[in-house]
Amino acid sequence: xxxxxxxxxxxxxxxxxxxxxxxxxxxxxxxxxxxxxxxxxxxxxxxxxxxxxxxxxxxxxxxxxxxxxxxxxxxxxxxxxxxxxxxxxxxxxxxxxxxxxxxxxxxxxxxxxxxxxxxxxxxxxxxxxxxxxxxxxxxxxxxxxxxxxxxxxxxxxxxxxxxxxxxxxxxxxxxxxxxxxxxxxxxxxxxxxxxxxxxxxxxxxxxxxxxxxxxxxxxxxxxxxxxxxxxxxxxxxxxxxxxxxxxxxxxxxxxxxxxxxxxxxxxxxxxxxxxxxxxxxxxxxxxxxxxxxxxxxxxxxxxxxxxxxxxxxxxxxxxxxxxxxxxxxxxxxx
Amino acid sequence: xxxxxxxxxxxxxxxxxxxxxxxxxxxxxxxxxxxxxxxxxxxxxxxxxxxxxxxxxxxxxxxxxxxxxxxxxxxxxxxxxxxxxxxxxxxxxxxxxxxxxxxxxxxxxxxxxxxxxxxxxxxxxxxxxxxxxxxxxxxxxxxxxxxxxxxxxxxxxxxxxxxxxxxxxxxxxxxxxxxxxxxxxxxxxxxxxxxxxxxxxxxxxxxxxxxxxxxxxxxxxxxxxxxxxxxxxxxxxxxxxxxxxxxxxxxxxxxxxxxxxxxxxxxxxxxxxxxxxxxxxxxxxxxxxxxxxxxxxxxxxxxxxxxxxxxxxxxxxxxxxxxxxxxxxxxxxxxxxxxxxxxxxxxxxxxxxxxxxxxxxxxxxxxxxxxxxxxxxxxxxxxxxxxxxxxxxxxxxxxxxxxxxxxxxxxxxxxxxxxxxxxxxxxxxxxxxxxxxxxxxxxxxxxxxxxxxxxxxxxxxxxxxxxxxxxxxxxxxxxxxxxxxxxxxxxxxxxxxxxxxxxxxxxxxxxxxxxxxxxxxxxxxxxxxxxxxxxxxxxxxxxxxxxxxxxxxxxxxxxxxxxxxxxxxxxxxxxxxxxxxxxxxxxxxxxxxxxxxxxxxxxxxxxxxxxxxxxxxxxxxxxxxxxxxxx
Numbered sequence: 001x002x003x004x005x006x007x008x009x010x011x012x013x014x015x016x017x018x019x020x021x022x023x024x025x026x027x028x029x030x031x032x033x034x035x036x037x038x039x040x041x042x043x044x045x046x047x048x049x050x051x052x053x054x055x056x057x058x059x060x061x062x063x064x065x066x067x068x069x070x071x072x073x074x075x076x077x078x079x080x081x082x083x084x085x086x087x088x089x090x091x092x093x094x095x096x097x098x099x100x101x102x103x104x105x106x107x108x109x110x111x112x113x114x115x116x117x118x119x120x121x122x123x124x125x126x127x128x129x130x131x132x133x134x135x136x137x138x139x140x141x142x143x144x145x146x147x148x149x150x151x152x153x154x155x156x157x158x159x160x161x162x163x164x165x166x167x168x169x170x171x172x173x174x175x176x177x178x179x180x181x182x183x184x185x186x187x188x189x190x191x192x193x194x195x196x197x198x199x200x201x202x203x204x205x206x207x208x209x210x211x212x213x214x215x216x217x218x219x220x221x222x223x224x225x226x227x228x229x230x231x232x233x234x235x236x237x238x239x240x241x242x243x244x245x246x247x248x249x250x251x252x253x254x255x256x257x258x259x260x261x262x263x264x265x266x267x268x269x270x271x272x273x274x275x276x277x278x279x280x281x282x283x284x285x286x287x288x289x290x291x292x293x294x295x296x297x298x299x300x301x302x303x304x305x306x307x308x309x310x311x312x313x314x315x316x317x318x319x320x321x322x323x324x325x326x327x328x329x330x331x332x333x334x
Numbered sequence: 335x336x337x338x339x340x341x342x343x344x345x346x347x348x349x350x351x352x353x354x355x356x357x358x359x360x361x362x363x364x365x366x367x368x369x370x371x372x373x374x375x376x377x378x379x380x381x382x383x384x385x386x387x388x389x390x391x392x393x394x395x396x397x398x399x400x401x402x403x404x405x406x407x408x409x410x411x412x413x414x415x416x417x418x419x420x421x422x423x424x425x426x427x428x429x430x431x432x433x434x435x436x437x438x439x440x441x442x443x444x445x446x447x448x449x450x451x452x453x454x455x456x457x458x459x460x461x462x463x464x465x466x467x468x469x470x471x472x473x474x475x476x477x478x479x480x481x482x483x484x485x486x487x488x489x490x491x492x493x494x495x496x497x498x499x500x501x502x503x504x505x506x507x508x509x510x511x512x513x514x515x516x517x518x519x520x521x522x523x524x525x526x527x528x529x530x531x532x533x534x535x536x537x538x539x540x541x542x543x544x545x546x547x548x549x550x551x552x553x554x555x556x557x558x559x560x561x562x563x564x565x566x567x568x569x570x571x572x573x574x575x576x577x578x579x580x581x582x583x584x585x586x587x588x589x590x591x592x593x594x595x596x597x598x599x600x601x602x603x604x605x606x607x608x609x610x611x612x613x614x615x616x617x618x619x620x621x622x623x624x625x626x627x628x629x630x631x632x633x634x635x636x637x638x639x640x641x642x643x644x645x646x647x648x649x650x651x652x653x654x655x656x657x658x659x660x661x662x663x664x665x666x667x668x669x670x671x672x673x674x675x676x677x678x679x680x681x682x683x684x685x686x687x688x689x690x691x692x693x694x695x696x697x698x699x700x701x702x703x704x705x706x707x708x709x710x711x712x713x714x715x716x717x718x719x720x721x722x723x724x725x726x727x728x729x730x731x732x733x734x735x736x737x738x739x740x741x742x743x744x745x746x747x748x749x750x751x752x753x754x755x756x757x758x759x760x761x762x763x764x765x766x767x768x769x770x771x772x773x774x775x776x777x778x779x780x781x782x783x784x785x786x787x788x789x790x791x792x793x794x795x796x797x798x799x800x801x802x803x804x805x806x807x808x809x810x811x812x813x814x815x816x817x818x819x820x821x822x823x824x825x826x827x828x829x830x831x832x833x834x835x836x837x838x839x840x841x842x843x844x845x846x847x848x849x850x851x852x853x854x855x856x857x858x859x860x861x862x863x864x865x866x867x868x869x870x871x872x873x874x875x876x877x878x879x880x881x882x883x884x885x886x887x888x889x890x891x892x893x894x895x896x897x898x899x900x901x902x903x904x905x906x907x908x909x910x911x912x913x914x915x916x917x918x919x920x921x922x923x924x925x926x927x928x929x930x931x932x933x934x935x936x937x938x939x940x941x942x943x944x945x946x947x948x949x950x951x952x953x954x955x956x957x958x959x960x961x962x963x964x965x
Contacts, residue, residue, distance in 0.1 A: 052629070065803070072792070074628060075792065087576065087626035089629075090625075091573070091574055091625070091629035113618055312609050315603060316603075318629075319574060319608065326600070327632075328745070331744050333597060
């Protein structure tokens with residue numbers, strides 16, 4: 001009797017969720033993120049044929065080629081992936097969309113489209129693989145580079161960084177989180193929760209650039225992040241199809257019910273932190289930034305707001321495949 | 335009436351035996367935001383209801399209220415609907431432009447004016463009809479706040495009397511224009527009647543311009559090109575629309591929204607079978623269209639020159655990654671912000687090669703509102719058939735002005751969704767590659783996310799026939815050559831030109847879009863006034879079809895008529911036709927922001943043909959607009 005293959009709840013093997021061989025640098029944080037994406041989609045039992053992977057331009061934007069090989073992918077133009085993703089989801093609301101961007105792709109050339117994506121609450125998981133520099137053009141500063149951080153060449157960054165999480169909270173994103181590419185457990189929990197969220201998920205993942213920005217003086221190096229990571233809570237996620245109870249002590253944990261019935265458990269490290277309180281979330285982000293730290297975990301969530309497609313009141317079926325008699329009015333119009 | 339007015343009219347009386355029936359132009363000069371649009375539309379419609387061919391052109395500033403605007407109505411028993419250069423009958427309501435409006439008229443023209451302006455003092459070779467609008471409007475409209483809006487309807491009443499328009503037709507037109515707003519209809523009807531009564535009591539007809547009933551407009555509708563294109567899009571089954579407001583294209587998407595809300599809501603669920611998004615800019619608009627088309631929807635956007643400039647990068651992506659897209663370019667005057675509310679055909683070259691690298695786009699060019707409707711549908715079929723952006727090249731004149739049309743025919747063709755990979759094709763072709771040319775026509779099979787067929791990675795970076803990233807020289811060349819082959823295939827499928835070969839004609843005229851109307855009239859002028867016979871080639875698409883070379887070969891000289899400074903169509907033709915043929919090509923250009931008129935074409939052709947052409951000073955209606963129109 002052959003050994004039964006390991007499959008997920010929709011009967012697919014882990015292999016199906018893999019992508020092409022990475023061409024990024026060895027040790028690049030982005031590869032770890034790709035691994036967690038593979039794990040999350042496998043564990044949540046999402047059919048890759050219903051997934052679209054989108055990206056802009058840059059090292060980060062190459063990575064959709066390295067996960068979910070059975071999904072359609074679209075490597076768009078620099079900073080404009082949000083619009084392409086918006087169009088694709090308008091065409092087919094059944095698709096599960098994941099967009100991979102970088103800090104330059106989002107914070108510089110793409111800031112306009114980022115802003116409007118957050119406003120619309122489009123159901124997409126938008127990940128910023130954030131290393132504070134332009135890797136593919138050899139290490140220039142990006143808009144998330146911290147004030148005073150230093151290039152290998154000695155150039156110092158004189159401009160304040162854009163905090164993409166604070167911006168996303170402010171603009172109306174309904175699931176805002178920050179994590180670290182090296183934090184397997186937290187990142188996986190957040191990605192699985194993201195897959196249960198109906199609305200824009202903005203996930204900023206600090207992902208050190210081993211070639212250009214992993215040195216002393218860089219606030220996005222492995223060493224710096226490990227030292228200055230300030231988790232706002234421990235995150236555990238239980239999909240709706242599992243019924244395991246989580247051993248959180250009442251009083252120190254918060255439970256968030258996702259739109260599909262899944263549960264997100266947040267073990268609070270600080271009593272006053274409430275991720276459903278927008279002002280609290282912004283305060284936390286500003287306070288940690290002032291200390292030179294990164295708040296990680298689920299920073300803000302609003303699980304019930306209508307997403308963009310619901311607001312547009314489109315029919316339940318994908319618009320792309322509606323038959324002719326539903327998209328061409330009958331004769332005798334007046 | 336002042337004694338001076340009477341004196342002028344007596345002077346004019348001698349020449350009033352001439353009658354000009356159903357062949358003249360009326361210009362109404364007002365201030366924008368004063369509600370003149372209703373009065374002008376009522377005037378236009380009432381003439382249509384008289385059975386007389388008519389067209390209306392709005393010349394307006396890039397401004398919301400307070401700047402001069404001119405509305406020109408052309409009445410033409412011969413169905414000429416292009417702009418007529420000369421104004422025959424002026425309604426001068428705008429104190430700021432009245433002086434210049436009157437000074438630029440040809441002798442013999444007539445002027446209805448607001449009497450305090452005392453325009454009659456300016457010239458003694460015109461017929462003047464002074465009207466005390468403020469005095470007349472008071473009893474009609476006791477509410478002082480509404481007077482400004484009702485005042486203009488009085489000139490419709492005056493014109494009805496002076497030109498011979500049936501007041502009943504005016505009332506019918508008014509009812510159509512204002513719809514269910516009963517109070518507004520009543521108020522405006524009173525104003526109309528007050529004007530009519532005033533003219534009846536105070537004026538003796540002194541000018542020659544008359545409208546007499548004809549039977550030439552049965553079944554005709556009046557519609558703007560933008561609205562016609564919108565109906566075309568709806569009938570083509572568009573499902574995703576993304577747009578950014580820009581004159582003169584906004585009304586295309588706005589009318590589309592109106593039509594879709596009316597006709598494309600699912601009856602059972604009350605939900606929309608479409609999604610229309612006002613994007614953050616034109617870049618995002620095209621990005622959304624590309625994303626939607628990639629995911630299998632029929633998707634479109636509409637814009638004008640500045641939006642086209644912004645769409646450059648995404649256009650190249652759609653060309654190279656091969657996603658369908660339908661883009662309406664309602665052209666206005668550039669470069670830069672240019673004259674946002676004036677018309678031009680100045681985007682041709684930019685659009686043909688829009689984006690960096692070797693890029694060529696398919697353009698289709700409607701000339702009439704009927705073609706806006708039909709070619710809009712054609713555009714969606716071509717976009718999916720060729721998996722590439724299709725640019726529909728309209729212009730402000732076509733898009734925003736009212737044109738007569740027969741009612742539109744219900745489409746009789748099924749949709750052409752292009753080469754979508756199915757299980758059957760997959761079996762037949764064996765191994766599928768997204769960019770593999772199995773049929774030899776350059777068009778490859780695509781799959782759609784969510785359709786369960788094999789996935790591929792779409793990218794604007796170099797790729798091989800399987801869609802995999804590749805920087806290999808032979809992969810790049812193979813792909814680019816296939817794209818060129820696809821463009822060649824398109825020549826057989828794009829809308830064919832409309833060609834009229836006149837036996838014995840040595841001269842051929844080539845034009846496209848709204849130039850058509852001036853060219854048609856100009857050919858009559860050339861034939862009737864100077865016995866010059868011309869053939870005509872109306873281009874409807876790029877890439878050019880084989881008919882172009884045949885047309886050039888059949889004539890000694892070719893005049894390419896277009897509305898831009900740099901002879902863009904001619905330049906585009908030069909890239910393809912032989913040197914010998916190039917020597918036959920000449921240019922007739924018109925680029926002052928106003929729609930091209932027949933007389934300008936005729937004069938220019940005759941001048942280049944060596945005729946003595948009396949060079950008249952260009953006295954163009956609205957000539958002062960440039961000075962007064964601010965940002």
